[in-house]
Amino acid sequence: MLNITRCAWLVAAACALPGHAAMTIQPDPELAGGYVIAQADVEAQAQAKTANPMYALWSKALATRSNTIVEAIYPRAASNPDNVKRVERVFPESEWDFLTQMAAPEYTYERFLRAVGKFPAFCGEYTDGRDADAICKKSIITAFAHFAQETGGHIAKENVSDNPLALEEWQQALVHVREMGWAEGQLGYTTGCGQNDWQNKKWPCASGQGYFGRGAKQLSYHFNYGAFSEAMFDGDASVLLNNPGLVADSWLNLASAIWFFLTPQAPKPAMLHVIDRTWVPSQREQDAGIGYGFGTTINVINGGIECGEQNKDKGQPVNRIRYWEGLAAHYQIPVASDEKNTCWQQTPYGSLNLNGATDVLYTNWDGNWKYYPDRPGGYSFECELVGFQTAYSALVPGDYQKCVTNFYGSHANWPKVRIVAELTPPTDPSTPPVGGVAAWSATQVYVAGDKVSFQGALYQAKWWTQGNEPGQGDPWALIPAS
Template identity: 30%
Template sequence: MAPKPFPRRVISLSLLAAALSIAASASVAEARWYSPPSPVSAIVSEQLYASLFPHKDDAACPARGFYTYASFARATARFPRFGATGCPHTRKRQGAALPAQLSHHPTGGWATAPDGPYAWGLCYKEEITPASNYCDATDKQWPCYPGKSYHGRGPIQISWNFNYGPAGQALGFDGLRNPEVVANCSDTAFQTALWFWMTPRESKPSCHQAMVGEYRPGPADIAANRTAGFGLVTNIVNGGLECNRTGDARVSNRIGFYRRDCQALGVDVGPNLDCEHQLPF
């Protein structure tokens, strides 16, 4: 007698399709919520970030609750070369330089402040009493929108229509028609700071290039004594007002934040801290 054949397992095509659909949906959901870690997280951890900005969420700070580490990490992940360029010392110096510049602009500290003047970074989201609406009406590429102000907002205090326009174009928001988003969305605020940090503009190198050894001075830069280092970063950020002058308090404040941050990261500050003898761009 021939053996009986094993019964065939019949799988419903509809059940199989449903199972595949569920698996695909789970994969999409996982991809949507998963965010790859930023290279800078190995340098500026959440704990270190909290120690660099210990009073940012105090009741006295208008930006309390705004500048979260999660937003900072997401912004740096969007610019993956930040924190991932150069040797470990170079990466740490850049990891110190950005928080130092971010601390200076929206700081709420003063000489006798609790925990010292360098413990109150990221206290403000925007200028309290802007000197103007920061509209350069001569710029036809990035024209000002009626009724809008392009005063300093966010951790780098991005200003002027010729910065809001290209920043918005690069990051996916209308910087000319809706500049307020920089002070209303923490992710956008940090992204504008990283965009400014990483993007060379016309005759200026990027702050990133100045800190990681990618800056190549031309004849005009050499004549202007624009040498790489933290001082050149200050020149890029606000050289027209702070550089080529003796003992500027704003420059000293930036350096104070940078020294503190380098100490926290366990790295020396490197050369050329100030821009006292540099001509502005």
């Protein structure tokens, strides 16, 4: 248990413990029992913890264009963004029509192009020699294989009464825009709404709204609607929480699927980065059979139910693989020798304990509960990356600061923290520094080896101390003048 009272009012400079960066923490003059930290210190912490280049790549993949630009996208428009023009080239409207002959009318090629246009990274350019057109085509065909499972007709080719055009099942994607059995006005999938937890503080359910599956990915539950709304509407979760039907009746019905396609769910990679090989599987993942290929995208989507030896002959993964193989053959998508279409040989991500793995990156912040003897109450006043969902994402600017200040109250018993532009460290002007060494402060924490100036002399701390005046013996040792 942390000793909260011992250091409740100190100012801590974290410079003596190995493995954590210097950070000055001062009592908050505006809030009793609270603390203030400099903005620069917090930003430095966040940057140090996300220094791996993958974090920048993930953030870039989730970058979005304004909805004003998106809603000006039309097929064959000269003003269309470059990634939209690539899609029109490698997957023209005629191919869309070929794969959507059973589709609900809410799914259109124009809406597909707008969904693509929202995310510049989908079918975007590569500057390192990778074939952007080939990756784009493979991404679209992979998405359609999953669409065929998630929202497809699943009608046998031989069933001429229900399938008079004798369409292949992989041609039957996007039949359902809403989850079967649900309609607007019904309060489906409201489990968890109204609870006093961080999810409801961040993504509060709206009265009278249901969060059942909608769109190409069948987006479900309020926390997914809220997170998707933030991506679509400049951080505003309320838009889709208040009007979830937009995920069925606008271009968001396809954008939701592309958003999922681009979003890593640590430790699961983004599907795009499996396809374009930006992701490199860790050793633990390789040992669990997880590598490149369509099978890993199944693990990303629904591995707990569809992957592993026990699910080898299960309907859902068998369908997905069959649809992928039919589409890949029709569109002549090359499959590399190290790619597997199946995931029965893989451990589902939900069963794979990757916590603590040094070669696995995580994308959510949570409070760092390690004990720091040189900081107030032993608290870290930092957040760390964790392998489970939290209120704070490492891919969302400003979320590290929200985590440190516990914006959504998700860290029980976390100190009250306020971030300020600058700190003014307390000093005693009556004791000027000696030899450039800062004056002793009654509110400063010192650890073994720290030096201070006091009444014209230099002292060195022999152990942890705070409030003990130098010159009185323990815990200070006088440094003889040279």
